[in-house]
Amino acid sequence: MEVIDPNNVKIYNLSAGKSLPEWLSDRKKRALQKKDIDIRRRIELIQDFNMPGVSTNINISPDGQYILATGIYKPRVKCFDVHHLSMKFERCLDSEVVAFQILSEDYSKLVFLQCDRYIEFHAAGGYYYKLRIPKFGRDLKYHSPTSELFIVGASSDIYRLNLERGQFLMSYETNSSEINKCAVSPVYNLLMCGTREGKVEAWDPRERNRVGELDCALHCTSDTPLEGFPSVTALNFQNGLTMGVGTATGQILLYDIRANKPFFIKDHLYGLPIKNIEFENNHDFVMSMDSSVLKIWEKNSGKMFTSIEGKSDFNDLCFVKNTGMLFIANENTKILTYYIPSLGPAPRWCGFLDSLTEELEESKINTIYDDYKFVTKAELADLGLSHLLGTTLLRAYMHGYFIDIRLYKKAKAISDPFAFEKYRKKKIRELIESERQNRVKAIKLPSVNKDLALKLMSDGRKQSNLLEDERFSNLFKKPEFEIDQNAEEYRLAYPHLSRMDNKKKKKEREKLLQDKFQEISGGGNDEELEGRNSSDEESSSDDEAEIKNELRKQYAIIRRERREKELEEEKMSEPKFYELKEGEDYKGIRHLKNKINKSSLGDRVEKEERNRILFTGRGNREMKFHFKKNQKDSKYEEKIKRHQEERRMLHRSAMGLLKKEKPRMWKGKRVV
Structure with a gap:
């Protein structure tokens, strides 16, 4: 047994566990159970609850005593008695089952829709009768008040087979090209058909007419863009009013049949067709399943309750009403069995699960034959x-x-x-090939603080490397943390940093010298060793003096830069006075107006558009403006222009350097 808890909801997978080969004898199986603890601790809720290859459909009888499942290969149907927790019978069929319906309270009356257009009826003893329909079928539903069996498929007609008379009645003609799904309302006995065009048609068997139509595809495509066309692939009723519709693009639409618009739309976000929709009435949950996941969510808000993902594709869902048990037919040999205590208690026929699930929780699954x-x-x-x-x-x-x-x-x-x-x-x-490749590796530096990164790489400290520490990752990613070397704080601290770098280089040189040369003993002065440490004291005092001198220089440079910056700001803030040129008179503002009037229409329109503000709807405003050139850019452009003019003045033509060919003469006459 496997326990998973998506969204903090415990889900027990009762079909998980190590599987045994079918050909093993009972003695060998018992021996394996003694040796292997995984086999001994597995829970086989229903004996032989599997299929030879794939399980396609699963359903439970109305009395809740029998579980019927179909699968391949060969095509077959299995019936399991839940009171005995074992298989009651197994019948092989001629063709694969597309859908089946239980006509009675138990297994005594069954009808199967097969992939070769046959409809096969079974009684308690086995096969009873088989007939064929004109087109390939996709779904069938039984209408108990009229004893009619409705079959839909690759046709616009809804075939009606009256089981009391034993004959086909006149078909209902729909407006669609194909019908994928059908459902019967448990209260009003309305027949709902989901079409390929993304519509749901409602038919009343009493009047034999179409009484309504819903365009589900229109509501799916109104809000979100879809890759495919949202055909209807799933239909189900919760009660007389609420209906769930699943589409081929992964949306679930919940309708109140009194309205033509859905009151809630849920998207699976997988883009896969919805295969089944079930309603859980105690907590008002909706179960929607596609081939990859089963999602359980709240009907009114769409909030996720939990989800179940499988290793193989899902085919069909069967939920045991008023319990927490559900069965899933899938593309695997085992029919999946899940128990969710949060949805409800275990069924009566397996009430021991409530005590077992607390004791036997496993997370390991082995679904292969290890031996x-x-x-x-x-x-x-x-x-x-x-x-x-x-x-x-x-x-x-x-x-x-x-x-x-x-x-x-x-x-x-x-x-x-x-x-x-x-x-x-x-x-x-x-x-050998891995050692040959990339012997010389290019060092990839970060985009921020490259100098610091180079310094850390050269140190080669593995224990405290900031480049590998995630806590300091923003130091080399975000530009807000970049070190500004022109800042005053950095420049004042620079003498200390340069001194530390010099000390490191000095130590490295001394280490290299020690490795290459050996010290000669006996040549030193004992008095100097015993009496004083003059070299150490002098070196430390010299270092302090150098640091003080560097700091004085940096302080002086910073003061000078501050003074220059303040002078520039004062010059910019002072008012500027202009003097009229000789021969010019001040004519006032009228002269400016006359100048504007004399300007061209295009210039005047351009000036008006610069300051014009457009008022649009909802209080929005629109304004056009032009950026002024920076003073630095304009000076640079003028400098380039002057440089080009100087080069043009100094330019000398090279025409005189070319030699002209002399004319060719023949007998005093010019030939060429």
């Missing part, structure tokens, strides 16, 4: 084991055989004795 190896017929021939065909050492399965893993390893070693040597050479070759 067997699957091989094809060609692999058997390569191993030299073709003579074992037909013996008990090989078990036929699908397109190959299961063989004991120990026998497989021995045969592999005999057929290819140099396999280990080849493997060893391959690994050595891969190791």
Whole structure:
């Protein structure tokens, strides 16, 4: 048993556990249970609750005593008795089942819609009758008041088969090209049909007419863009008023049948067709399932309650009413069984689950045969084991055989004795190639604080490397943390930093000298060693004096820069006076107006548009403006222009350097 808790809701997967091969005898199975703790602790709620290949449909009888499931291969139907927790019967069919319906309270009356257009009826004893419909069917529903069976499919007609008379009645003609799904209201007995065009048509069997139509595709595409067309793929009723519609693009629309618009739309966000919709009435939850996930959410708000994801694609959902048990048919041999205590208690026939789920919680799943190896017929021939065909050492399965893993390893070693040597050479070759590649690696520096990163890389401290520490990642990513080397604080601290760098370089040089040269003993002065440490004291005093001098210089440079900046600001803030040129008279503002009037129409329109403000709807305003050029940019442009003019003045033509060809003469006359 596996326990998962998405969204803090405990879900028990009762079908999880290590599976055993079917061909093992009972004695071997008991021996494995004694040896393997995983097999011993697994819970097999219903015996043989599986299919040979894939389970396609699953449903529970109205009396709640029988579970019926269909699958392949071969096509078959299995009936399980929940009171005995075992299989009651198994019947093989001629074709794969598309959908089936339980006509009675128990398993005594069944009808199957098959993929080859046949409808097959079964009684308690087995097969009863089979007939064919004109088009391929996709769904069928039984209408108990009139004893009619409605079949829909790749046609615009709804086929009516009266089970009391045993004959087909006149079909209902819809406005669609194909019908994917149908459902019958449990209160009003209305027949709802979901079409390929994304519409739901309502038919009243009493009047034999269409009484309403809903355009679900229109409401799906109004808010969100979709990749495909939202055809209707799922239909179900909660009660007489609420109806759920699932589309091929992954939306679920909840309708009140009195309105033509959905009161809530839920998107699965997977883009996969919705396969089934179920309603949980105690907590007002909706269960919607596509091929990858089953989601349980609140009907009115859409808030997620929990979800179930499977390793294989889901095909059908069966929810046991008023309990927390649900069954899922999927693309695997096991039929999945889930128990959610938050939805409700366990059914009466498995009331022991409430106590077991608290004790046996496991998280490990093994769904493969650990002791067997699957091989094809060609692999058997390569191993030299073709003579074992037909013996008990090989078990036929699908397109190959299961063989004991120990026998497989021995045969592999005999057929290819140099396999280990080849493997060893391959690994050595891969190791050599990996060492050859990228011997010289380019150092990738961060975009911020490159100097600091280079310094840290050169230090090579693995224990306290800021580049690898996530706490200081913003220091090399965000520009707000970039070190400004022109700041006053940095410049005042620079003498200390440069002194530390010099000390490191000095230590590295001393280390190199010690590695290369050996110190000669006995040449020192003992008096100096005993009496004083003059060299250490002098070096420390020299360092302090250098630091003080550097600090004085930096303070002086900073003061001078501040003074220059203040003078520039004072010059910019002072008022500017202009003097008229000689021969010019002040004519007042009228002269300016005359100048504006004399200007061209285009210039005047441009000036008006600069200051014009447009008032649009909802209080918005629109204004056009032009950026002024920076003074620095304009000075730079003037400098370039002057430079180009100087170059043009100094330019000398190279025409005089070219030699002109002399004319060719012949007998005193010019030839060329």
